[in-house]
Amino acid sequence: MAGDATGQPAAGQTRRRGAVLEEAILRAAVAELTESGYAALTMDKVAARAGTNKNAIYRRWPNRLALGIAAYRQLAKTIQPPDTGSLRGDVLELLRRANRNWSSPFGAILRELISAAGGTSELLAQLQDQSGDAAAAPWLTVLGRAVARGEASPEALHPRVATVAMVLLRNEFVVRGVPTAPDDVLVEITDEVYLPLVRQRGPATPN
Known part of the structure; x- marks a missing residue:
């Protein structure tokens, strides 16, 4: 009571x-x-x-x-990151999870909050879970596993590098206003942006 x-x-x-x-x-x-x-x-x-x-x-x-x-x-607490055995597989799974999430009623809440925050930088900063420590954690985890497998070099373990794919996907929803991102967009983000960026961070060649 x-x-x-x-x-x-x-x-x-x-x-x-x-x-x-x-x-x-x-x-x-x-x-x-x-x-x-x-x-x-x-x-x-x-x-x-x-x-x-x-x-x-x-x-x-x-x-x-x-x-x-x-x-x-x-609501946006970090969940266990995937472990598919390859960096590409992990990246795609993380993006697919995020895509399902942002396409759901939960994602609609995020879009409502972003719209309500408008240009209030302090409040928007609190909503930047895609680039914050909590959101970077699963990406750093999958990158760390890739380093251990020899798919990436330790130089790739940087939060801004780690979250690039997530930021690009977020822009599909926030900037372009799509209700959901087609899977070929997730593959394009992975193959044309994320994996090449990781490769450029050091001498190791991802599989």
Whole structure:
């Protein structure tokens, strides 16, 4: 049961603070975002679901866009990278996963948030999961495996190199506005841009 309008807990309810309350709010925001999308996200709904009051939310996130972005980042946790046995196979699988993701209702949430953020650079930076540390991790993992197999040189292990393919795919959605990218575009990004770039980073010749 939620607390009263002043934020005091109901009888028998332990008042949550700090990280515990923040986690509860984010869980509630994630649930609202997943069920209804960003357009229907409100502080009132999140507060009711989290069993808290709007003031507790506003102390942590100044507006619903900031809360929506924080919730999206929770949704976008890094998953286990593929291990197909070849760099080309891993790259294509990562791109295909991202393509399915961005073509889904989850991807629609991301596009809504980008549109809502407009030119607000600070908020847009928070949405750049494709080039952040968390998004670079699976790409650095598959590149590291490629180095171990002799398909790439250690010089390829750079976050900007690692995420080039993902950034190009993101542009198909954000800049060109496509609902989904054809598979031949993913193959073109892999074979015409990504693998040649990796090859140029050192003396090793990918298979």
